[in-house]
Amino acid sequence: MILLSACGNAEAPTDDSINSTSESTASSMESSTTTGSDDVSSTSKNFDGKTFSVTYEQAVADFQEAYPNAVISSVDFDKDFGKYTFEISGFDDMQEIEWEVNAENGVETKNNIEKKDPDFDDQELAVDNLMTINELIAKSEEEAPNAVLLSWNLEADEDTNIPLFTGEFEEGNNEVDVHLNAETGEFLSVEND
Incomplete structure (x- = not known):
């Protein structure tokens, strides 16, 4: 208020404009925490204009937490049965892993572990x-x-x-x-x- 009165003809903001600014800032903060720092929907034309509750970084971190001895060989982001998912494939010395999470709601939708095939030749993806x-x-x-x-x-x-x-x-x-x-x-x- 002191700054505004020092500006001469500037009018003091009304309670409505203060509330509007606070609501806008709160809404903006809520939006940024919901979509994450690396939201996969860079523009509204992509991915049906959706935003996602799970980011790429979160999906990778969840996989690495679940399988700390495994390395990642691939990450796919696509629509699976009408829902966008992250599917992460990985492996360790003994097993092959396919893990999937719904990017829209965070629900794990696949967790397949198989004994590693002797002919397995996937490469590690340095994420x-x-x-x-x-x-x-x-x-x-x-x-x-x-x-x-x-x-x-x-x-x-x-x-x-x-x-x-x-x-x-x-x-x-x-x-x-x-x-x-x-x-x-x-x-x-x-x-x-």
């Missing part, structure tokens, strides 16, 4: 060295500017062990896959179907 999901989504959108992102995948390349991000887009009746280096964001290729 700590990757760009953020929002950065990768934004870079992939640059390569498919008129398309809608439906899902994405992270995995290590079988030959080079480079971590790959694949954004799976829809443009009209066409599917467009954009491949990026998930550490650097470098554009690698586009596939059109």
Whole structure:
């Protein structure tokens, strides 16, 4: 109030404007805590315009907590039976793990553990060295500017062990896959179907 009266002709704010600002700030804070720091819905056109209660970081942390001796080989974010999910595949010396969580409500929807096959050849995905999901989504959108992102995948390349991000887009009746280096964001290729 002192600052406003020192400004000369400025009117003091009314109780309504103070309440409106407080409500707006509270709503903004609530929204940011609900969607997390790396919300996978970078724009409203992607993923049916939904926001999610589980972030990529939370899903990875939950997997690592449940399986502390396992490494992650891939992370998929897509629609499964009408609900968006994170599916994380991993392995340790003895077993292969497929774990899935509903990104919309946080409910675990799959937890399959199998004895490791002797021919198992998945690569470890170094999840700590990757760009953020929002950065990768934004870079992939640059390569498919008129398309809608439906899902994405992270995995290590079988030959080079480079971590790959694949954004799976829809443009009209066409599917467009954009491949990026998930550490650097470098554009690698586009596939059109």
